[in-house]
Amino acid sequence: MQIETPPSEKPYEKPEGERRGIVIVNTGDGKGKSTAAFGLALRAHGRGKAVKIYQFMKVPSARFGEHRMFEQIGIPIEGLGDGFSWKSQDLERSGQLARDGWEKARAAILSGEFFLVVLDEITYPLIYGWLPLEGVLETLRARPKHVHVALTGRRCPPELVELADTVTEMTLVKHAFKAGIPAQRGIED
Numbered sequence: 001m002q003i004e005t006p007p008s009e010k011p012y013e014k015p016e017g018e019r020r021g022i023v024i025v026n027t028g029d030g031k032g033k034s035t036a037a038f039g040l041a042l043r044a045h046g047r048g049k050a051v052k053i054y055q056f057m058k059v060p061s062a063r064f065g066e067h068r069m070f071e072q073i074g075i076p077i078e079g080l081g082d083g084f085s086w087k088s089q090d091l092e093r094s095g096q097l098a099r100d101g102w103e104k105a106r107a108a109i110l111s112g113e114f115f116l117v118v119l120d121e122i123t124y125p126l127i128y129g130w131l132p133l134e135g136v137l138e139t140l141r142a143r144p145k146h147v148h149v150a151l152t153g154r155r156c157p158p159e160l161v162e163l164a165d166t167v168t169e170m171t172l173v174k175h176a177f178k179a180g181i182p183a184q185r186g187i188e189d
Contacts, residue, residue, distance in 0.1 A: 021115075021147040022165035023140055027123065027156035030170030031188075037118045037150040038066055044148075045075050049115035053077040054105045056098055056153075057084065057121040064189040080104070081125075098125035102135070112144035123153025126160075133157055 024040070026033040041051045053070065055062070058079035070077045080101025081094060088094045102125070109117050125131040140149060140163055151160065161167050176184075183189065 028170035095130035
């Protein structure tokens with residue numbers, strides 16, 4: 001480790017632009033994409049802002065840690081899918097669930113009712129061809145000016161990266177699963 005001298009001057013100038021809703025993408029093969037988006041949801045909720053979370057790959061009956069906590073504090077979270085694609089009994093049904101779920105998410109974004117809408121794991125229905133990318137791009141462009149949207153998932157389409165205001169790529173450096181350690185409840189659920 002190299003020791004650094006802390007900066008003594010602000011390393012940036014304050015932007016002068018207008019405040020408006022932004023599109024945030026968390027992508028990459030590393031862990032933390034959904035976790036970061038959930039952190040944004042908590043931050044917005046803590047400021048009294050309306051938040052809605054849609055999970056495109058989780059089943060509606062999912063009871064992971066985030067579901068339990070968000071229910072306790074009053075952040076609506078909705079599973080729209082039928083789980084991992086390799087567990088699906090019917091990929092046509094999975095695609096239809098994604099399309100039906102997108103219509104709900106699209107309506108929430110365009111309604112202007114929410115300060116932040118999280119589209120967790122939306123990249124998968126896009127890259128599997130279950131959702132038309134152009135419809136998602138059009139919705140993001142047409143959203144009310146104050147609405148923020150956070151999108152997560154691996155292999156984010158370049159068109160979404162281009163449209164987004166903030167993009168973070170989580171890079172896999174090391175993962176416990178590769179060392180034979182199973183997923184831990186409360187950490188990876």
